[in-house]
Amino acid sequence: MRQSMLFAPTLRETPAEAEIISHKLMLRAGMIRKSAAGVYTYLPLAQRVLTKISRIVREEMDRENGQELALPIVQPAEIWRESGRWDVYGDEMFRLTDRHNREFCLGPTHEEIITTIVKNEVRSYRDLPLRLYQIQNKYRDEIRPRFGLMRGREFIMKDLYSFDVDEAGLEESYQAMYRAYNRIFSRCGLRFRPVEADSGAIGGNSSQEFMVLAEAGEALILYCDSCNYAANVEKAVSVISQAAADNEIKPMERVATPEQKTIDEVCSFLKIAPEQTVKTLFYGTDFGYVAVLVRGSDQVNEIKLGNIVGGNKLYLASPEEIQEVFGLPVGYVGPIGLDPAKVRILADTLVEGMHQVVVGANEVGFHYQYVEPQRDFPKVEYVDLRTACAGERCPHCQGHLLEARGIEVGQIFKLGTKYSKALGANFLDEKGQSMPIIMGCYGIGISRTMAAAIEQNYDENGIKWPMAIAPYQVHLVPVSADQLPVAEELYRDLTAQGVEVLLDDRNERPGVKFKDADLIGIPIRITIGPKGLAQGEVEVRFRQTGEDARWSIGEVVQNAVKFIQSALKATETQAL
RNA sequence: CGGGGUGUGGCUCAGCUUGGUAGAGCGUUCGGUUCGGGACCGAAAGGUCGGAGGUUCAAAUCCUCUCACCCCGACCA
Structure with missing residues (x-):
């Protein structure tokens, strides 16, 4: 392909709409244009x-x-x-x-x-x-x-x-x-x-x-x-080691926690870790509300939750909704006293092994402490509900995530x-x-x-296509019109060997050609200039590595073919 | 759907607060000088200021509605 004929309108500046690299570079390299939100040419x-x-x-x-x-x-x-x-x-x-x-x-x-x-x-x-x-x-x-x-x-x-x-x-x-x-x-x-x-x-x-x-x-x-x-x-999923019940088991105790509503507030007020609390959330579903219990430090994985409850609808109930439907004050909600006959109660499996837990008392300004889940709110379904986090243990081995x-x-x-x-x-x-x-x-x-x-393949100047999916394999860049005949000859020879070549035959200054070449990101750029030509050579730059080479005119075709084949083979053998 | 933001020539943006009839850079075209990493000089083309309505002697600018696009969120008690 001769670049003078190519429809690839490159841009010097990035259109304001683009946020991420691939979007910016595809717009700049003249690869895509938007026709509506999420619809591209x-x-x-x-x-x-x-x-x-x-x-x-x-x-x-x-x-x-x-x-x-x-x-x-x-x-x-x-x-x-x-x-x-x-x-x-x-x-x-x-x-x-x-x-x-x-x-x-x-x-x-x-x-x-x-x-x-x-x-x-x-x-x-x-x-x-x-x-x-x-x-x-x-x-x-x-x-x-x-x-x-x-x-x-x-x-x-x-x-x-x-x-x-x-x-x-x-x-x-x-x-x-x-x-x-x-x-x-x-x-x-x-x-x-x-x-x-x-x-x-x-x-x-x-x-x-x-x-x-x-x-x-x-x-x-x-x-x-x-x-x-x-x-x-x-x-x-992850594995979390839990302390055994080595502490003495205490009776559950109501404790005043005035104005302490969030997990963080309650924890600093009672001087405990979030891992010692259980929070109670309400979700609306197609089948009514469900109460969901997870450790205070954990996040509910709504995908897992959705799979368990089924249906299409799943949303976190608002404080107003909870007050209206259950008469419970958000910030002090807990599992104790919830009636499993009225609301399905799901708890993360970790909760089952917890001891001396703090939960909301379903009363403004109060929580319960020293709660034993298995003793104090036994009627819950234990399922995997939490979002796993980096740093936790692998479920298959002793490794870390x-x-x-x-x-x-x-x-x-x-x-x-x-x-x-x-x-x-x-x-x-x-x-x-x-x-x-x-x-x-x-x-x-x-x-x-x-x-x-x-x-995965770019630098500050543009795209660095992997060989197998590059739009062209070789980019021929004659420095000026004087080198065009030699470039044309190489173009013909390379093309005859099945190499996909883009020839920059435009009447542009070299700087413009180089900038566009980097932007478009064809893997092998061959510069044909007066300096090299005087010695019967062309200058080669590999876009992926940035390395330079000099090839004599006579070996351009065979070297290019060899390089392309080995680049393709490298990913292909890796694939097997 | 909620919140925030932006729509001015092909691209990036200024002008809007304080209304007075539209600008810059890049790009494009033409001429000239240049020519190894986005040249320089000169000339030129190109804009219903997203759209509709309103206020006003006068609207890119103020008001209302609307459309499009971008970002964040749809969050934990």
Whole structure:
């Protein structure tokens, strides 16, 4: 490609709307332009990157017996009603109505539609397993689209759905995708980590996310410093050693705590640690209120809580609400005296092992101390409810948990029979019995992967593309028009060898060309200038490392090919 | 949905407090001088000041409504 012909309007200044690196650099490098909040145009450079990522994804999907198809974006409401998600998805779904007043949505995901297709065509166990995928736009009307391509309302996703006859088959499909995903992100040149994940709205029981490690990541992950345990904080569990009841057991005692409402206030007033208190929160749910007990120092993990209580609605009740519904004063609320018949009481498992605890007395200005949970409020359900934190112990070994931020670029789920049952996708097994198909689903955010790659590969001058997903592999920069004939010759020779070359044939000053080259971030920059040419050489700069080299004109093609191949191989072998 | 902020030429922004009919830098076009890390000189094009309504002799500026975009939050007693 000749740069004079390239549609890549670069910017000297960063548009005010961009906050994070990838967004800024993609705007500046002339890769994307916004058309609405969370909706972007991909200009040619971005499109090339997306195509390359997609190609890698396709290769790895196909290698694991995936078959590409294309599902409709516009989907009828009925199948969503059948699965029960027309209402569950709520405002996040872009909905539309046709001229006959029939309802549709723009597909936020494709379980319903593909399950319907498979249900209509698959009859026998002999038709299975199937692994079907597509790479296509998804539409989600996010509460708050942000960070450029990171959280868009229209984005590109690869989604594969597996259909198996039994759990063992599902496990095989799941592992196949796990392998494929590891290869894909390695080949893309990313530093990433698979972590245990909550399965969220899609449902199912087992799930892992692939996180690209980067500061800009919206997800917090916890990982063990000595084994390979790693989990999204939404899912993470930790082990906390608790003191045994070596203290003497005292009778519960009411204690005046005037004006001491927060955990911190109560703790400093009574001279105790937050770990010795239990706080009581009320949540509103689809099934009425639940009381939730956790240590004063802990945070309720609302994802875990939501999974336990079920339904769609989950919110922390306001002080006014608690006063009105229960007649209890926030700041002094406690489990003692709560009637399990009237309100479901859930407590974090840690609470069960606590001793000499301070809790609210359900009376303004008073708390109870020396409370023994098992003695004083025995009728509670103990479940894992707390948010795990860095520094705590790994649930699998004696290691400690560390924290990192990650960008979720992929997630794999075992769905089981959730959709096949809802939509009646059955097959006849060897005995002639009708059985629901066992499903899995596996997504990769293609456009987000591009953004994530930039978050991991940039410097103050611009992007540093990994070789495998760079829009071009070699950037030829003749210093002036005098060197253009030599550059053209190299361009021709490199292109003939299959090298992807961008030739800066613009009539610009060298400084401008160099600045644009750094910004766009093509891995190998070859400067053809009078100084080098006098010695029959060109100057080479590797964008990733910043290293310089000099190649004689005659060896440019072979050196470039060699470098590209070894760069590709480095990530590819790492992937195996 | 709550809170905060911003909308002025392609980009970054000034002007608004105290109304008087729109500016700078960059970019773009033309001419010239330049030419190894975003050159210089000269000329020029380009703006319904997000939109609607109102106040006023007069509105980018004041008031009301509205739209869009950005950020924070949807938080723990």
